[in-house]
Amino acid sequence: MRAIVVDDSRATRSILKRALAREGFEVVEAGNGREAIDALEATGAVDLALVDWNMPVMTGYEFLNEVRARRAFDPMAIMMVTTESEASQVKRALDAGANEYVMKPFTDEVLHEKLMLLGLARA
Amino acid sequence: MPPDDSALRDVTDFVWTTFLRADLTPSIPPSNVEPGYVGRVRISGTWSGELTLACSDTLARRAAGTLFDVPPDAVTGDDVNDAVGEIANVMSGNVKALLPAPSRLSLPDVYAGTVGATRADDRVREVWFTCEGEPLVVRLAVESQPAS
Amino acid sequence: MTLNYVRNLVRQRAGIVLDEGKDYLIESRLATVAHEMGLASIEDVIARARTPANTNVESRVVEALTTNETTFFRDMYPFEALRETVIPQLMKARAATRTLRIWSAASSTGQEPYSIAMTLREHFPELKSWRVRILATDLAEGILDRAKLGRYRQIEVNRGLPASLLVKYFTRDGNDWVISPELRAMVDFSAFNLVTDMARYPACDIAFVRNVLIYFDLPTKQAVLRRVREVLAPDGVLFLGGTEGTTLDDVYERVVADKAAFYRPRKSAR
Numbered sequence: 239m240r241a242i243v244v245d246d247s248r249a250t251r252s253i254l255k256r257a258l259a260r261e262g263f264e265v266v267e268a269g270n271g272r273e274a275i276d277a278l279e280a281t282g283a284v285d286l287a288l289v290d291w292n293m294p295v296m297t298g299y300e301f302l303n304e305v306r307a308r309r310a311f312d313p314m315a316i317m318m319v320t321t322e323s324e325a326s327q328v329k330r331a332l333d334a335g336a337n338e339y340v341m342k343p344f345t346d347e348v349l350h351e352k353l354m355l356l357g358l359a360r361a
Numbered sequence: 362m363p364p365d366d367s368a369l370r371d372v373t374d375f376v377w378t379t380f381l382r383a384d385l386t387p388s389i390p391p392s393n394v395e396p397g398y399v400g401r402v403r404i405s406g407t408w409s410g411e412l413t414l415a416c417s418d419t420l421a422r423r424a425a426g427t428l429f430d431v432p433p434d435a436v437t438g439d440d441v442n443d444a445v446g447e448i449a450n451v452m453s454g455n456v457k458a459l460l461p462a463p464s465r466l467s468l469p470d471v472y473a474g475t476v477g478a479t480r481a482d483d484r485v486r487e488v489w490f491t492c493e494g495e496p497l498v499v500r501l502a503v504e505s506q507p508a509s
Numbered sequence: 510m511t512l513n514y515v516r517n518l519v520r521q522r523a524g525i526v527l528d529e530g531k532d533y534l535i536e537s538r539l540a541t542v543a544h545e546m547g548l549a550s551i552e553d554v555i556a557r558a559r560t561p562a563n564t565n566v567e568s569r570v571v572e573a574l575t576t577n578e579t580t581f582f583r584d585m586y587p588f589e590a591l592r593e594t595v596i597p598q599l600m601k602a603r604a605a606t607r608t609l610r611i612w613s614a615a616s617s618t619g620q621e622p623y624s625i626a627m628t629l630r631e632h633f634p635e636l637k638s639w640r641v642r643i644l645a646t647d648l649a650e651g652i653l654d655r656a657k658l659g660r661y662r663q664i665e666v667n668r669g670l671p672a673s674l675l676v677k678y679f680t681r682d683g684n685d686w687v688i689s690p691e692l693r694a695m696v697d698f699s700a701f702n703l704v705t706d707m708a709r710y711p712a713c714d715i716a717f718v719r720n721v722l723i724y725f726d727l728p729t730k731q732a733v734l735r736r737v738r739e740v741l742a743p744d745g746v747l748f749l750g751g752t753e754g755t756t757l758d759d760v761y762e763r764v765v766a767d768k769a770a771f772y773r774p775r776k777s778a779r
Contacts, residue, residue, distance in 0.1 A: 375662075
């Protein structure tokens with residue numbers, strides 16, 4: 239299975255990459271929404287995208303809308319991983335087509351359980 | 362209601378325990394001032410001000426080591442800047458939840474500074490910790506807020 | 510260091526036996542209490558608890574050792590089985606009485622009964638016109654008070670709870686999320702001791718007795734399970750924790766559905 243991690247923090251990308259590798263994913267990285275779209279066009283669709291919200295050039299929310307509109311990368315599970323924790327933000331993301339939402343800081347168990355909810359990991 | 366010292370402590374403890382799996386012990390300002398890293402995030406909106414965290418070089422390296430999964434002596438300057446910035450970012454996100462909405466966070470700013478001198482006054486909340494013996498201080502400074 | 514003082518305290522107050530095999534549990538739970546109380550070691554916690562004036566420290570120790578860590582939709586599959594198999598079957602069977610009784614024994618901080626409530630609300634709106642009772646019981650009053658508040662920290666709602674259910678059934682307050690009054694009203698909370706209150710087990714159609722039997726020695730565990738069998742409807746279902754079994758093959762029949770295992774009372778005479 240393949241995944242992309244989209245976050246402007248290298249440290250967070252590093253944590254997420256390792257967690258996903260443990261779950262059996264091959265992982266591609268990007269520092270913002272635009273880079274992520276370029277990466278997907280270059281290397282092909284992935285099963286899962288973990289996406290931060292606030293990033294320069296193209297935010298995670300913009301990436302989400304763009305990707306769902308294009309449908310070229312469907313089906314791709316998209317999970318926001320972000321400090322934005324207001325209910326209205328969570329709703330906006332889900333309405334725009336995000337499948338799941340994780341608030342920072344998160345632990346390995348949180349990620350694992352969310353992947354289980356997405357059907358991308360077993361107990 | 363803006364966070365008091367105990368709420369600021371809770372957020373710091375929560376972020377460091379979860380993200381860095383490190384134990385924090387509440388403490389007082391150390392007797393010396395030492396060089397360290399400072400991470401700063403501006404918060405603007407209904408409530409405006411900034412959150413800064415300052416920690417010793419050693420603690421910053423250890424934190425970066427944990428996040429990048431390398432030994433502390435193998436982290437680069439860039440790694441430390443990124444790590445301190447992300448910790449400040451995550452802390453600010455959690456503090457923002459306790460402030461009157463709406464408000465936005467700036468991208469984090471990380472620079473070489475010092476840790477040790479107290480800067481608490483009416484407009485600055487300051488909480489001190491040690492983490493495995495190394496000093497850490499978190500400050501929340503208010504510039505403008507709605508009348509209560 | 511002997512943990513006998515703690516073992517005796519827990520046995521006295523809760524009827525629970527923590528044998529030497531559970532030392533790891535005692536040490537790790539007391540280490541957490543030490544950290545919360547700002548004490549340096551578990552010896553310090555024990556010393557405080559032994560001080561005659563400190564009955565609240567004693568209670569805290571008992572609570573720490575008898576409370577389960579729990580998450581929303583823990584282990585996921587039992588709630589899928591509830592949704593796909595168990596509730597549909599029981600709704601057919603109870604069509605005449607339109608009554609459903611669910612017991613969450615050892616409900617701890619409430620995530621389990623609230624997860625049951627969310628499952629019913631999300632997937633079986635028809636049940637709104639039924640008499641549905643979700644009874645959530647636990648040993649410790651302090652824990653029940655927390656469960657009644659329905660207030661959870663960010664890390665707790667991040668675990669196991671689909672984001673769509675978070676925004677639907679919770680309201681954010683600072684960094685906490687609080688369960689909606691509608692969902693809160695679906696659950697009755699009550700203090701209950703599985704060992705000493707055996708005469709009062711509630712009659713039910715579905716019993717969740719998850720991750721609590723580990724606290725008991727084998728004879729007590731079997732007594733609890735036999736008693737649950739007596740109050741469970743003949744077509745009812747028992748859910749245990751992910752790695753637990755009944756060891757009572759004469760009393761329960763194990764069924765596997767939707768990747769979960771659950772237990773039905775055997776039709777043979779009790």
